[in-house]
Each structure stands twice: as structure tokens, then as C-alpha cells.
Amino acid sequence: MADESPKPQSQGPPRREGGAPPRKGKRQYFRKRKVCRFCVERVDFIDYKRAEMLQPFVQDRGKILPRRLTGTCSRHQRWLTLAIKRARNIALLPFAAEL
């Protein structure tokens, strides 16, 4: 994982943009350490029945958002994915939505 702590000796372009890579390819790299929403609330179970809870983690097109965009931790992301897929099966969330 990219190390963001500012080092005394400069290494090329200054990395002050919250972990933006020096080159201009990708749009986002890290988003300044967003914390996992679920860890903060200490949830033990991500309920597939509540689509409104899952909605913020799904793209407009219905795709599941990657961890690096939502800041979710790996454990919760796994549970989240499972819940989303279950919800999709029961038509609470779409598999693919028209843009």
C-alpha cells in the first residue's frame, strides 16, 4: 500500500494530494484514509434485506463499488458483497441498471 507519510527527503514530485500518484493515469488512488463505515458502527451483520443500507455501496449501473472508493475494510466488504448478491437475487437490488 502506498505510504503517505511525508518524508524529510523529497522523492520527486511532492505527494501532498492524499496519495495521488505522480502520473496522471488513474483518477483516484487513496482517498485520504477514509474509515470503514461499518467498523465505526461496529456492525456484525450486514442485512441483505435492507436495500437502503446497501444502496450507497452500489453504482448507478448496479455494479458493486470497490473498497478503495467506499473506504470499507476487507472483512465488511466481503459481507457487503454477499449481502448485495443476495439482495439482487431477490430483486431488491438490480443486477445491471440502464445508465
Add this chain to the structure above:
Amino acid sequence: MEERLYDLIFICRPDTPEEETDKIVATLEQSATERGGKVDKVEKWGLRRLAYRVMRYREGYYVYLVVRSTQGDLIKELERRLKVADPVVKYMTVRLDEEIKRQQKLVRRRERKAARRPRKGAAGSEQAAAAS
């Protein structure tokens, strides 16, 4: 034998009359009790917009059940009945007992950790109940 816990959701066509859905629920309950199971909860979520078209319908009548059983093959039977029922267009069973066990383990572990070091003003761990 250990008891298993299931979530069972099925969706009926939106134009299904109330008695039909009640009849289906009654059938499921009966099958359950015949096999030593029990229906713990029945929730009718009513009409909801479907995220995608199912059998040419855009809406469906959702019914949610919680089933307990010691016999695993009860679920197969319930699902068979749902498959055969005409008004039912979709159903899904989720097995929850392992999930609950894991949840409890996490809760216990968290409580043990909190009890070990004296914390002042420890805001009691917001339980998953709020979010689940």
C-alpha cells in the same frame, strides 16, 4: 440435534389476492409443523417495486418468513411447494444459524476485550441491532 434458522422470502405476482398469499403461508406453516419445524415470524412486506422484471412484472408482493427446524430437508420441501405454487414468481432461502453463531462470537469477543481493560465512560458497544 441443533436447531437451524432460516430466512425465507418469496414474491407473489402483484395481482394476487390476499387469501392466496395467506393460503400459501398456511401451507408452509403446516409443512413445517409436520416435520418438527416452526414458523417464527411472518411479515408481509406487501407490494414493492422490483429491481428488474420478473415474469414480465415490475412489482411483486413480498412475504418474509422466519423458519426454525431441526430437520434440514424441511427447506427442500418448502421450496418445492413454493416452486409449484402458481402465484409465486421468486423465492429465496437463507440459512442463518451459522451467521448468528458467528455474530455472537464477535459480540462476546468484543465484550471480553472491553471488560479486560478498565475503560472510563465506555460508550456501550452499539450493537448490531441498530444496523441489522
